[in-house]
Amino acid sequence: MRDAATRWPLVLAAGPYALLALLTAVTVALHRSEGSSPLADLVLCALIAAWMLGLFTLRPAWRGRAPVMAVFVAGLILLTGVLVVTAPWFGLFTPVVYVFTFRLLRWPWQPVGVGAVAVVAGTAQAYDVDKSTGVGLITYAAVVAANVVPMCAFAWFARRAALQEEERERALHEAREANRRLAASLAENAALHERLLAQARDAAVQEERQRMAREIHDTLAQGLTGIIAQLRAAEGAGDDPAIRRRHVAAATKLARESLSEARRSVHALRPEPLRSARLSEALAGVAERWSALHEIPVQVTTTGTARPIRPEAEVALLRIAQEALANVAKHARARRVGVTLSYLEHEAALDVRDDGDGFDPSRLATIEGFEAARLDDSGPPASDPGPLTPGPDPRPAPGGSLPDRGGFGLITMRQRVESLSGTLQIESEPGGGTGISARVPLERAEVCG
Structure with missing residues (x-):
C-alpha cells in the first residue's frame, strides 16, 4: 500500500484538477443562466483544490503516512458531500474520490471510506427525489444502497486479490530463497563429492600399492629366495652332477612358477593352484x-x-x-x-x-x-x-x-x-x-x- 500511494501517475495527479475545473465552469454557467450567485460553490471548489494541493500534490512524502492520508481522504469526502448537496452535478467528481480512497486508505478503513463515497454518489444521483415523503426516503435509501453494496463488495474482493498477490509474492520469495539454499547445498555437496573422490582415489592407490607389495612378496620374493637357495645348494654339490642337476632343475621350475605368478599378480588374477x-x-x-x-x-x-x-x-x-x-x-x-x-x-x-x-x-x-x-x-x-x-x-x-x-x-x-x-x-x-x-x-x- 505504501508503494502504491507514493507512485502516483501523472494523469491521476492532474486529472482531479482538470475535472474540478470543468465542473466549476459548468457551475458558473448554470448559476448565470439562473441568475443566481455561484460564490458558495466556488468557495467549496477552491477549498477542495487547496485541500488536494496542500495535503497531497505538494507533499509526496506524506502519501505513505496512513494517518495523514486518512485525514486527507475524510476531508475530501466531506467537502465533496457538501458540494454535492448544493450542486448535485458534482457527483461526477466522486470517481476521483473513489480513486483516492482505494489507493490511500488501508484496511479495514478502506471499505468505510468507500461506503462514505458511495453515499455521496447516491445522494447526487437521488438529488431530485422528494425526501419529505416515506416513498421518497425509501427511494433515496435504495439508490444509496445500490451504490454502497457493490462498491463495498468490490473493495472486499480487491482486498482478497491483494492478499492472494501478497501470498504469491511471499511464496515466490520463499521459493527463491529455497533455491538459493539448494544451490549452496549442491555446491557444498559437489565440493564434498570431489573430496570424497580424491580420498577414494588415494585409498585405491594405497590399496593397489599394498596389493602389489603383498603379491610381489608372495610370488617374486619367495620364488627368488627359493631359486637362490637351490643354486647355492647346486654350487655346494661339489663334483656330484646328479645333485647339481636336481637343484638346477628345481631352481628352473621355481623361476617359471614365479614368472607365471608375477604375471597373474599384475593382472589381479586368481593364483594358478585355484584356477x-x-x-x-x-x-x-x-x-x-x-x-x-x-x-x-x-x-x-x-x-x-x-x-x-x-x-x-x-x-x-x-x-x-x-x-x-x-x-x-x-x-x-x-x-x-x-x-x-x-x-x-x-x-x-x-x-x-x-x-x-x-x-x-x-x-x-x-x-x-x-x-x-x-x-x-x-x-x-x-x-x-x-x-x-x-x-x-x-x-x-x-x-x-x-x-x-x-x-x-x-x-x-x-x-x-x-x-x-x-x-x-x-x-x-x-x-x-x-x-x-x-x-x-x-x-x-x-x-x-
Whole structure:
C-alpha cells in the first residue's frame, strides 16, 4: 500500500484538477443562466483544490503516512458531500474520490471510506427525489444502497486479490530463497563429492600399492629366495652332477612358477593352484611341492563340510599358507609341518603348525611395527639374501627369535585377513614351534571353495 500511494501517475495527479475545473465552469454557467450567485460553490471548489494541493500534490512524502492520508481522504469526502448537496452535478467528481480512497486508505478503513463515497454518489444521483415523503426516503435509501453494496463488495474482493498477490509474492520469495539454499547445498555437496573422490582415489592407490607389495612378496620374493637357495645348494654339490642337476632343475621350475605368478599378480588374477582346483586341493598341491623342494614332510587335513568361500578369501588363505611354509623353510628348522583347513559354521580357518625352533612372541609387535614403517618409507623389503656364495645360516639359533627380515610376511598375512574382516593369531615359544591361525567369514559365492 505504501508503494502504491507514493507512485502516483501523472494523469491521476492532474486529472482531479482538470475535472474540478470543468465542473466549476459548468457551475458558473448554470448559476448565470439562473441568475443566481455561484460564490458558495466556488468557495467549496477552491477549498477542495487547496485541500488536494496542500495535503497531497505538494507533499509526496506524506502519501505513505496512513494517518495523514486518512485525514486527507475524510476531508475530501466531506467537502465533496457538501458540494454535492448544493450542486448535485458534482457527483461526477466522486470517481476521483473513489480513486483516492482505494489507493490511500488501508484496511479495514478502506471499505468505510468507500461506503462514505458511495453515499455521496447516491445522494447526487437521488438529488431530485422528494425526501419529505416515506416513498421518497425509501427511494433515496435504495439508490444509496445500490451504490454502497457493490462498491463495498468490490473493495472486499480487491482486498482478497491483494492478499492472494501478497501470498504469491511471499511464496515466490520463499521459493527463491529455497533455491538459493539448494544451490549452496549442491555446491557444498559437489565440493564434498570431489573430496570424497580424491580420498577414494588415494585409498585405491594405497590399496593397489599394498596389493602389489603383498603379491610381489608372495610370488617374486619367495620364488627368488627359493631359486637362490637351490643354486647355492647346486654350487655346494661339489663334483656330484646328479645333485647339481636336481637343484638346477628345481631352481628352473621355481623361476617359471614365479614368472607365471608375477604375471597373474599384475593382472589381479586368481593364483594358478585355484584356477582348476578347490581350496583344499590347492593347499595339498602347494604343500606337496614345498615338501618335495625342502624335504620336510607336510600333512594336509581338511575338516568339516566344504562351504562356499569368496574368491578373494580363497586367495588370501592360499597366500597365507604359502607365506607360512616359506617362513618355516627359512627360519624354523622344523622336522614336521601340519596344514589344516577347517570349515566351521560361520567361518573358514587355516592353521599351519611346525615343530621348529619357534621365537619369542613378545618381539612380534615390535618387528611388525618396524617393518610396516620401513615398508611405508621404501616399499617391500628385498628378499635376496646376497650373492650366490655360501653365507651364514639365516635361521635363528636354537631358542631363537624372529629373523630380521621376517616381519613383512606377517604384515601381509594380517593385511590380507583383516581386509576380509577376518582374524590372524600367531602362537610360538622358543623351542616349541610356531602356529599360525587365520580365520575368514564364510559367505555365499559363485565359486565353491
